[in-house]
Amino acid sequence: MSNSFDYIIAGSGLAGLSLLHRLVQDSQFAAKKILVIDGEQKTKNDRTWCFWEKGEGIFEPVVHHSWSTLSFFTPEFSKIFQMQSYRYKMILGDDFYRHVLDGAAKNPNITFHTGNIVKIYTEGNRGVVQTDTDSFDGEYIFNSTNLFYPEITTENSLLQHFLGWKIKVEQPIFNPKEATLMDFTLDQKHGTTFMYMLPTTPQEALVEYTLFSPEVLEREEYEGELRKYIREKLQIDSFEITHEEFGIIPMSLARFERSSGAEKRIINLGTAGGFTKASTGYTFYFVQKHLDDLVVSLRQGKSPALSKTFQDRKYDWYDRTLLDVLLNKKIGGREIFAQLFKNLPPESVLAFLANESTAWEEFRIRHSVPLTAFIGSGMRQLF
Numbered sequence: 001m002s003n004s005f006d007y008i009i010a011g012s013g014l015a016g017l018s019l020l021h022r023l024v025q026d027s028q029f030a031a032k033k034i035l036v037i038d039g040e041q042k043t044k045n046d047r048t049w050c051f052w053e054k055g056e057g058i059f060e061p062v063v064h065h066s067w068s069t070l071s072f073f074t075p076e077f078s079k080i081f082q083m084q085s086y087r088y089k090m091i092l093g094d095d096f097y098r099h100v101l102d103g104a105a106k107n108p109n110i111t112f113h114t115g116n117i118v119k120i121y122t123e124g125n126r127g128v129v130q131t132d133t134d135s136f137d138g139e140y141i142f143n144s145t146n147l148f149y150p151e152i153t154t155e156n157s158l159l160q161h162f163l164g165w166k167i168k169v170e171q172p173i174f175n176p177k178e179a180t181l182m183d184f185t186l187d188q189k190h191g192t193t194f195m196y197m198l199p200t201t202p203q204e205a206l207v208e209y210t211l212f213s214p215e216v217l218e219r220e221e222y223e224g225e226l227r228k229y230i231r232e233k234l235q236i237d238s239f240e241i242t243h244e245e246f247g248i249i250p251m252s253l254a255r256f257e258r259s260s261g262a263e264k265r266i267i268n269l270g271t272a273g274g275f276t277k278a279s280t281g282y283t284f285y286f287v288q289k290h291l292d293d294l295v296v297s298l299r300q301g302k303s304p305a306l307s308k309t310f311q312d313r314k315y316d317w318y319d320r321t322l323l324d325v326l327l328n329k330k331i332g333g334r335e336i337f338a339q340l341f342k343n344l345p346p347e348s349v350l351a352f353l354a355n356e357s358t359a360w361e362e363f364r365i366r367h368s369v370p371l372t373a374f375i376g377s378g379m380r381q382l383f
């Protein structure tokens, strides 16, 4: 096998495979020699991705469940709302991996390699990926490993950490049309703390205990909180855990660069490229939007190293300001999200959090949060 390729996809998780899927589907890339490298085979159901979008996305065929009604709870205020144009969607990791890998397996120009990547660098106008045993070069390296992550510290980042249980009960008690986006009726002693409750059938739901805080908890604490919520809030005494998911997502003020190296041959995707939203941890939807634009650029023979637009910078600033407020404990996440959902149409809050809001919606959002808590953070994050 020659070790030279057109494109090398370094890391075949969400972002790497989302790119691969687009390249496989587009006949313009049919002749491109593509290498996909990962340290592991993607066969496990290691992620459940949830996100909201309007209409149908590229991964609609593997949407496991979607909801048009969402609920939001705090001790003082609750809202149950029917979405107009957005749908909240769930995709299971193993469905996603299988869908992309099955589609790519038929393409003779795609090579898969399992190996631990130790270094990615530029040599002349080629990118080079070095694993424990081999070295490969390509016109572009699409990287989603953590090799170029900035330093994540407790000063610049919070962790979004969660334990989720998919539970099954004997009696049909869930409403699979309505999902709980955030239930904040929980103790906030560790920081911003809430439950997701996502029913997929009348007898099954994913319940996820989620926190934004500097450090992860002992495992027993997540489990205790989940049991308490299921017993007291959902009033379920007997249930079976059919799947479990633990995750840590960095919510960071550190700068994740979109490309590395002077020649911009190394393009960072996914979390590595800064596509995890700093203020919420949501990533799936932002990865898809970035890759749509990246593939258009590649198709036009232009560089896939996309500069940030004015819109990107504006939403970065909103995110960084919100995260700065949370990091400096000026006001809790529960209070912020409660103010937003109380004062604005929920669809406007979702549009804002999806980086799709109008100027009027942003004006209303800026005026619905306490100015004193936000002004210093906003100023600091301008520079």
Ligand SMILES: Cc1cc2nc3c(=O)[nH]c(=O)nc-3n(C[C@H](O)[C@H](O)[C@H](O)COP(=O)(O)OP(=O)(O)OC[C@H]3O[C@@H](n4cnc5c(N)ncnc54)[C@H](O)[C@@H]3O)c2cc1C
Pocket: 010, 011, 012, 013, 014, 015, 016, 037, 038, 039, 040, 046, 047, 048, 049, 050, 051, 115, 116, 117, 118, 144, 145, 146, 245, 246, 247, 248, 249, 269, 270, 271, 272, 281, 282, 283, 284, 285
């Ligand atoms: C459990 C969990 C649930 C999540 N749920 C949501 C959600 O509901 N909605 C949402 O928007 N976001 C969610 N996220 C956040 C985000 O969408 C995921 O983390 C997503 O997988 C990020 O995509 P990625 O491609 O950047 O990284 P990954 O999907 O982690 O892919 C990186 C790939 O690189 C490989 N790799 C890394 N280092 C090396 C190396 N040195 N050598 C070889 N291979 C390497 C890994 O094996 C992996 O396959 C979740 C995250 C987790 C952990």
